[in-house]
Amino acid sequence: MKKTAMITGSTSGIGLAIAKSFADRGYNLIFHGLEEEGATIAKEVATAAQVDYLHFTTDLRNADEVKAMAESCLGAFENIDVLVNNAGIQFVRPVEDMPLEKWNELFAVHVNAAFVLVKALLPAMKKKQMGRIINMASAHGLIASPYKSAYIAAKHALIGLTKAVATEGAPYRITSNAVCPGYVLTPLVEAQIPAQMQVHQLSKKEVIEQVFLKDHLIKDFVTPQAVAAAVLFLADSEAAPFITGTTLSIDAGWTAH
Ligand code: NAD
DSSP: OOOEEEETTOSSHHHHHHHHHHHHTTOEEEEEOOOTTHHHHHHHHHHHHTOOEEEEOOOTTOHHHHHHHHHHHHHHSSOOOEEEEOOOOOOOBOGGGOOHHHHHHHHIIIIIHHHHHHHHHHHHHHHHTOEEEEEEOOGGGTSOOTTBHHHHHHHHHHHHHHHHHHHHHGGGTEEEEEEEEOOBOSHHHHTTHHHHHHHHTOOHHHHIIIIISTTOSSOSOBOHHHHHHHHHHHHSSSSGGGOOSOEEEESTTGGGO
16 A cells, blocks of 8 residues: 655645655655645646645644644545655744744744644554654754744754654654754745845855855755655655654754864
8 A cells, every 4th residue: 555645845845855755655645835836746746656646735824724634634545654844934033123923923834833733643643553753844953043033943842842752652653753954945045045145244145155055064055855865764764663753964064063
């Protein structure tokens, strides 16, 4: 029987690369994301890999809708074997100018939605005695830098949730881990460039060199495909059943110094 992977934020950037890598592995897919072209993207990826799929455009800021999405997925596929909480947003502002609404929005998308999905999908995973929960944290889930307080706090919280779920999932052979990428050149990072230029008073080239890649020991952006490979490793490798409650950094050496 084919396995099923649900990946939030999978019609763009890192999530799309993750969806493609699971499709190549023969998983049925649950695509999700706000992109207008999402339905077309989902159809193309699933058709090319000859796997079944669903596509949702649920706004993760609405917990009731997130719960309803999980219930529809469980109705369509007997079990969701892999849940990747990947969707995310960024907001760059000094702490004193960070609006509370933005703080709440970042927590809703990164933390609350992940919690609601895990809560909804765990019972079926427990019944099957198998499950892989992979949360897309960030190097910013482990360390901080200026002007991203809401994002950094939310990613740290997501790693806390990752560990808590690992303790409860272990008796059922359910693993829970977080992936911590460095900078990946996706729409999320592209969108930060103007704000970074403004707060740091730098050109675009300088923002890339002096902000994004400053702390990468390897002076390149991490690729979405590399992050997808890390997720697949945690989901479906010989080592995967024995890795739980931890973080996997794929950050070009950022957090080594
Ligand atoms: P992206 O902008 O390309 O994709 C983000 C996805 O999340 C999109 O599909 C978008 O529609 C979805 N999304 C955002 N807000 C949503 C909402 N309210 N409801 C539903 N869906 C929503 O960004 P990305 O860089 O691919 O980011 C994916 C994940 O990787 C995020 O959690 C991000 O924090 C994390 N991450 C990214 C980087 C990086 O440098 N790009 C580094 C570390 C971690």
